[in-house]
Amino acid sequence: MENVSCGVSELIQISFVFPNGDTYEGECRRSATGALERSGIGVNRSPHGVTYTGSWKNDRMYGLGKLEHPSGAVYEGEFIDNKFHGRGTYTFPNGAQYIGNFTENKMIGEGEYVDANGLHWKGAFHDKAAPGLKLRLKM
Template sequence: MSRSSTVAVAHLRMAETATPPEVFQISFVFPNGDKYEGECIRTASRVLERNGVGTHKTPNGIIYKENWMNDKMNGIGRLEHPSGAVYEGEFSDNMFHGTGACTFPNAVKYTGNFFENKLEGEGEFVDTQGLEWKGKFHFTAAPGLQLKHRM
């Protein structure tokens, strides 16, 4: 057996015997007044880290619900702003990233792809008049955007 395959087998055996970290249910208030209720794990350095499902609320009314990984919003979640704006969809490292929908208090809505908090790729947009648009979005530009006709 070659050295690389011996190392690979050793890593595989370690992974098979490694126990998953214990999950804790906590309610925690941060020094700035933020509150977190949900699941966490203790890292190798003995620090509690948000991992799993939980809700984070800020004193000014921002609420994030659902999935956490590595102490960040990761996976599917919902972010509510006190203005009434809501984002529901995929998060990666605290950013809108993947597929999601952003709805604003004035009924404007974007549904589609996000890349690091920016509109990016195929999506649909409903404007303040209720008109529906479809096309490719690139941050604040939407070249070739087309109005969806209702017949």
């Protein structure tokens, strides 16, 4: 990246390998201090199989994106400062899903849980607890 020159607000396409082995392909911009930061749309892959595809702002996952883990777990939705924050869907390795709101990586508020058997549960979530979930019956 040393030979790349761009203005503070100008987006450029890059392909970069970080010292930890992560790779990034996508848009970046130069910060006010002169450092290149992931900004715009891009794909970041870790050597351990974690892949993030989506929006970046100030070198952080920000906006809409998809985070995939080698275990099969996938989060697709809104991010703020590298955290699940806003509306999203988290798919667990066993295929179960939570669809709803997230606050700083936690399931918070109204949401729906679809268990591994395909049953739909609705209710209020408080991180890992969801007292009073109701089974949604299909008639």
